[in-house]
Amino acid sequence: MEEKGLQGIIDEIWPRLKKKHLYPEIPIPRTKVAADSSDDEKEGVGLEMKQKQMTINPSFVSQMKDKMPERQVVEALLDHGITHYTFCPWDFHTHLMLYAEAKRVMGEKELAKRVANYFVDVIADTHCVKKRFTEIPELHRYLKRGKAEEVIASLYERIWGMDLGIAPPAVKGKEHEATVRRLARIPYLDRSRWKESIQKFGRSLKPFLVEEEKEEENQGGKRESNPQGEHDLTHYSSEEIDQGLRDYAGKTMALSEFRDVVEDFSEELKEAGYRLEGGMGRGRGTPIDADVLFYMKLAENYSIPLRKIDLEQKGHLHPYSHSPWEVGSPFQEVDVWTSFGKIMPGVTQIWKKKEGKGKGKIEGAPDCLIAIDSSGSMMNPRKSLSYAVLGAACATDAYLRNGSKVGVYNFSDAPMGGKDILNYTDRREKVYHSLCKYFGGGTALDLEDLVPLIQGRKHLDLFVITDMKITNLEALIGFFGQIQNRITAVHIGENPYSARFEKAVGRKKNIDIFTVKRKEDIPHIVLGNIREYFNPTHRD
Amino acid sequence: MKTSPLQKKVWPATVAKNPFEEFHSFAAQNEDLPLDRIVQDTEVVMDRIRHGYEKLLEEEAKELVWMVQYNTIIKAYEVAEKFVLEIDYTAEDIEDFCFALENRQKVPYLIPGPAGVYISALCNYAKEEEIALKLSELKTEINLLGFRLPKGRRLVIDGDTGDFTGIGLEGGELSVEGNAKNWTGAGMRSGKILIEKNIGLHTGEWMMGGEIYVGGRVRGLGNIVEGKVFERDKLIYPGKARYPNIYY
Numbered sequence: 001m002e003e004k005g006l007q008g009i010i011d012e013i014w015p016r017l018k019k020k021h022l023y024p025e026i027p028i029p030r031t032k033v034a035a036d037s038s039d040d041e042k043e044g045v046g047l048e049m050k051q052k053q054m055t056i057n058p059s060f061v062s063q064m065k066d067k068m069p070e071r072q073v074v075e076a077l078l079d080h081g082i083t084h085y086t087f088c089p090w091d092f093h094t095h096l097m098l099y100a101e102a103k104r105v106m107g108e109k110e111l112a113k114r115v116a117n118y119f120v121d122v123i124a125d126t127h128c129v130k131k132r133f134t135e136i137p138e139l140h141r142y143l144k145r146g147k148a149e150e151v152i153a154s155l156y157e158r159i160w161g162m163d164l165g166i167a168p169p170a171v172k173g174k175e176h177e178a179t180v181r182r183l184a185r186i187p188y189l190d191r192s193r194w195k196e197s198i199q200k201f202g203r204s205l206k207p208f209l210v211e212e213e214k215e216e217e218n219q220g221g222k223r224e225s226n227p228q229g230e231h232d233l234t235h236y237s238s239e240e241i242d243q244g245l246r247d248y249a250g251k252t253m254a255l256s257e258f259r260d261v262v263e264d265f266s267e268e269l270k271e272a273g274y275r276l277e278g279g280m281g282r283g284r285g286t287p288i289d290a291d292v293l294f295y296m297k298l299a300e301n302y303s304i305p306l307r308k309i310d311l312e313q314k315g316h317l318h319p320y321s322h323s324p325w326e327v328g329s330p331f332q333e334v335d336v337w338t339s340f341g342k343i344m345p346g347v348t349q350i351w352k353k354k355e356g357k358g359k360g361k362i363e364g365a366p367d368c369l370i371a372i373d374s375s376g377s378m379m380n381p382r383k384s385l386s387y388a389v390l391g392a393a394c395a396t397d398a399y400l401r402n403g404s405k406v407g408v409y410n411f412s413d414a415p416m417g418g419k420d421i422l423n424y425t426d427r428r429e430k431v432y433h434s435l436c437k438y439f440g441g442g443t444a445l446d447l448e449d450l451v452p453l454i455q456g457r458k459h460l461d462l463f464v465i466t467d468m469k470i471t472n473l474e475a476l477i478g479f480f481g482q483i484q485n486r487i488t489a490v491h492i493g494e495n496p497y498s499a500r501f502e503k504a505v506g507r508k509k510n511i512d513i514f515t516v517k518r519k520e521d522i523p524h525i526v527l528g529n530i531r532e533y534f535n536p537t538h539r540d
Numbered sequence: 541m542k543t544s545p546l547q548k549k550v551w552p553a554t555v556a557k558n559p560f561e562e563f564h565s566f567a568a569q570n571e572d573l574p575l576d577r578i579v580q581d582t583e584v585v586m587d588r589i590r591h592g593y594e595k596l597l598e599e600e601a602k603e604l605v606w607m608v609q610y611n612t613i614i615k616a617y618e619v620a621e622k623f624v625l626e627i628d629y630t631a632e633d634i635e636d637f638c639f640a641l642e643n644r645q646k647v648p649y650l651i652p653g654p655a656g657v658y659i660s661a662l663c664n665y666a667k668e669e670e671i672a673l674k675l676s677e678l679k680t681e682i683n684l685l686g687f688r689l690p691k692g693r694r695l696v697i698d699g700d701t702g703d704f705t706g707i708g709l710e711g712g713e714l715s716v717e718g719n720a721k722n723w724t725g726a727g728m729r730s731g732k733i734l735i736e737k738n739i740g741l742h743t744g745e746w747m748m749g750g751e752i753y754v755g756g757r758v759r760g761l762g763n764i765v766e767g768k769v770f771e772r773d774k775l776i777y778p779g780k781a782r783y784p785n786i787y788y
Binding site: 126188204 | 578582635636643
């Protein structure tokens with residue numbers, strides 16, 4: 001069919017569709033140009049969704065022409081596509097959550113992805129049928145169907161109360177009928193129950209999907225595409241993926257779950273050019289270290305304040321002009337005064353910073369050396385959530401956000417070689433890789449390693465995170481007694497060693513000591529003596 | 541009387557346009573779908589089933605402790621029967637209840653004994669003659685499933701079951717597509733138990749009749765009075781090869 005004619009239909013119905021769906025922020029859909037549709041496999045796909053751009057496939061509409069008016073086909077496809085953005089899955093976090101729950105039941109990546117896709121389709125279409133005047137049921141009457149799709153079509157007949165031209169479940173067999181009965185009991189439109197609902201959905205549909213997969217394997221692994229469009233990461237923008245991973249890390253707080261999900265999506269993330277640092281890039285990316293990503297995203301959920309000090313002749317970044325805030329942009333730069341205290345795209349503004357040129361003293365954040373204990377008494381950050389690494393990650397973010405550099409001294413039994421030293425850098429990924437290293441074994445600091453890292457740096461903060469079970473703790477206490485740098489010492493849990501440390505250095509003005517027992521304690525860590533910042537009379 | 545210049549000013553009539561004017565003509569659809577009714581009915585039934593279970597616990601497991609003894613099982617079953625008979629439910633409701641047992645927000649206590657007795661009562665009084673429960677994703681192995689399954693009924697369980705599976709079977713057919721633990725078929729009178737995989741110790745203890753077919757291995761036989769036990773199509777009781785509670 002002529003693409004121009006199809007685009008004309010879209011242009012004509014789009015204002016009405018937008019109104020029907022309460023004006024979603026979605027660009028006007030396009031038709032697929034002939035050059036894009038060379039892929040024979042995709043002929044059966046009517047709708048493609050990339051980021052927020054929906055694209056209608058003219059050859060699919062042509063195929064349906066004899067069965068249904070083109071206008072209705074286009075409207076039904078767009079209704080379906082819009083509902084994915086406005087109701088289910090809504091965002092990347094929900095997509096990940098549904099996938100993770102499906103994986104629990106299906107045990108296998110491909111089947112879990114298929115279940116999650118069917119589930120979001122059923123929800124989107126059911127929502128549309130209930131809440132909007134739509135041609136979706138008519139479209140379903142003519143779509144090509146595999147085994148699982150037959151079951152889902154029977155499900156639609158039952159839960160929508162419409163005849164879609166499917167043979168009655170009784171004719172299809174006992175298993176088919178029982179499955180439809182089970183599926184029909186799921187509260188698809190109750191968002192709060194989607195987690196348990198998808199498990200039941202997957203459990204019920206599993207035998208059909210397994211059978212379908214076997215048949216596909218016998219036919220050389222070729223799989224029919226979803227006519228209403230595939231649901232992969234291309235749906236989401238880089239900010240949405242970043243935000244989704246951040247929310248998922250924050251809500252699950254479970255390293256293994258996060259790792260499983262990220263590793264399952266690693267191919268798609270790589271294809272999309274997703275990188276640990278800076279979100280998306282161009283071209284195929286490098287493999288993603290899911291553990292590092294977990295701590296990165298989790299740390300972004302916390303914001304630790306950092307007291308700035310007077311730095312000399314430093315070309316420091318200072319607020320220069322405003323720019324609009326977008327969903328996914330960091331909150332730290334928001335200017336609350338010109339944003340009227342609101343976080344809303346179009347209203348909220350962020351500060352754009354520019355490097356200052358003037359000489360003299362300027363308030364800024366110094367570089368930071370993070371000393372992290374990775375001995376046997378500490379949690380292995382690659383096995384489960386390590387509060388030490390999370391704390392250090394939050395500190396890293398605080399310094400890097402302020403334009404400073406971070407060095408890492410990761411130690412267990414340092415004199416015996418259990419150490420990793422990272423020189424001062426502003427590369428977040430490098431810092432996180434260094435923080436996530438785990439040595440195990442005994443705990444001893446080698447002061448000869450620390451001295452060159454500190455020497456000659458007038459303005460340098462130290463951030464030490466350990467359980468204080470250090471064999472040469474006295475040497476460390478003595479060392480801290482000699483230096484004047486600001487030191488933030490965080491100890492994980494309470495024990496006699498931490499009490500000894502506190503007693504020895506607790507009175508020193510440049511040392512602040514914090515205890516982390518739970519993850520909730522992490523925001524209480526205040527880098528660089530925040531008390532003095534708010535109450536300058538405490539200063540020496 | 542003089543009028544002030546302010547009073548004289550005439551404001552243009554079209555200054556403010558209601559930005560939401562377009563929505564005046566918008567009529568949101570909210571069609572009642574059969575799904576709404578199905579989900580609502582399911583919820584009502586599930587509430588009643590849960591209520592019955594909680595009442596059973598109140599009466600039979602006051603301290604949340606329940607000893608598996610002949611008398612306690614019989615008594616719990618009688619109480620369960622009383623509640624079950626008042627509910628109109630389907631096989632799918634039974635399956636949903638099994639999963640609800642693992643959800644602490646829905647059912648506060650899962651005590652495998654009373655839960656098994658209650659589920660057995662639900663199965664024995666269900667409208668359907670054949671009940672299939674897909675329990676392979678259940679984390680808990682429920683005890684006492686298939687208790688007193690009557691003649692003419694078939695219960696198929698996809699997944700593993702706990703101890704005392706199919707005890708006191710009364711002519712029904714119990715098929716477990718998985719493993720069963722100890723004391724399976726104890727005291728059964730008639731009927732058939734099919735275990736697809738392996739079975740534990742004391743199999744068929746005080747069994748008075750009927751047949752037990754095991755697709756995998758039988759870990760140990762109980763003191764069987766009468767009946768037959770097959771291991772991988774081979775008759776192992778009555779027979780010379782096995783003695784009660786031989787572990788191998």
